[in-house]
Amino acid sequence: MTTLLYVQPNSDDHVTPPGHPERPDRLKRLKTLFDSDRFEGIERHEVEPADYALAETVHSAHFIEQVLSTRPAEGIAQLDPDTYISPKSLEVASTALGAALSALDSVMQGEANNAFCAMRPPGHHAERDKPMGFCLVNTIAVAAHMAREKHGAERVAIVDFDVHHGNGTQNIFETVPDVFYASSHQAPLYPGTGDASETGVGNIVNVPLAAHSDGSAMREAYNDRILPALNAFSPDVLLVSAGFDADTRDPLAQLDWGPQDFAWVTGKLMDIAERRCSNRLVSLLEGGYDLEGLADGVEAHLNMLFKGTTTG
Numbered sequence: 001m002t003t004l005l006y007v008q009p010n011s012d013d014h015v016t017p018p019g020h021p022e023r024p025d026r027l028k029r030l031k032t033l034f035d036s037d038r039f040e041g042i043e044r045h046e047v048e049p050a051d052y053a054l055a056e057t058v059h060s061a062h063f064i065e066q067v068l069s070t071r072p073a074e075g076i077a078q079l080d081p082d083t084y085i086s087p088k089s090l091e092v093a094s095t096a097l098g099a100a101l102s103a104l105d106s107v108m109q110g111e112a113n114n115a116f117c118a119m120r121p122p123g124h125h126a127e128r129d130k131p132m133g134f135c136l137v138n139t140i141a142v143a144a145h146m147a148r149e150k151h152g153a154e155r156v157a158i159v160d161f162d163v164h165h166g167n168g169t170q171n172i173f174e175t176v177p178d179v180f181y182a183s184s185h186q187a188p189l190y191p192g193t194g195d196a197s198e199t200g201v202g203n204i205v206n207v208p209l210a211a212h213s214d215g216s217a218m219r220e221a222y223n224d225r226i227l228p229a230l231n232a233f234s235p236d237v238l239l240v241s242a243g244f245d246a247d248t249r250d251p252l253a254q255l256d257w258g259p260q261d262f263a264w265v266t267g268k269l270m271d272i273a274e275r276r277c278s279n280r281l282v283s284l285l286e287g288g289y290d291l292e293g294l295a296d297g298v299e300a301h302l303n304m305l306f307k308g309t310t311t312g
Ligand SMILES: [Zn+2]
Pocket: 162, 163, 164, 243, 245, 286, 287, 288
């Protein structure tokens, strides 16, 4: 059993305006990290694009029409104040989908314990009807849908440790009792959702964290709220919205997490995946906008996924 690494080949082709935090340099930095000797033992997988039309499994016709009609022939067009689309952006979103779905296939078929997909743009802000927050398709929502439809998973859990609340994922699944969604996030902060009172049909757990709180507040949130609820839900597969913008260096948020905190939460999620679903865990990159904070967080996350699967 092993850990699989999926690295998006065409990440440079989704272009955002100068100064935009969600930029090709994020994946360039990660590709440099993955080329280091420390990652030699991790199996790389080729990424094939999936059909962007798979977005229809979780988004409305209006969503797809908005994205397709805004896509420019040249230059960069704007979907909302933060969200941009360039001529080849949907090809990039398609390889993000392809990586996620191939990782899901491998993990569900028992070819690997877990997988991490290094990809952009992020997806967790994309609601059923609204592309927003840098997101052109809610990739993790499509993966959750396919886990149920293609692989027969009865219960799918999504845990989101990106510093922002995954309003899109919550919006898509808040009335679906067999999909669990838990998020830790800074509040108040964009997008403004994720109050602890938002519980869906009993399938949603939101734990807001105060600005400048550190890893100890995060550990308390996971130990007291998220991990017990996840364990009780007992998923057939665990999907992770892995954002690294809770790092203390991140320019878009003010939490004070470090690499050791990303390692800790990864280990705890792996413990539950081992106990409840034969280790099946698929992790998708969401945010993380300080290049070094992103690289250090991903390294800690991947080391833990890999260590867990090699030492048993
Ligand atoms: Zn984020």
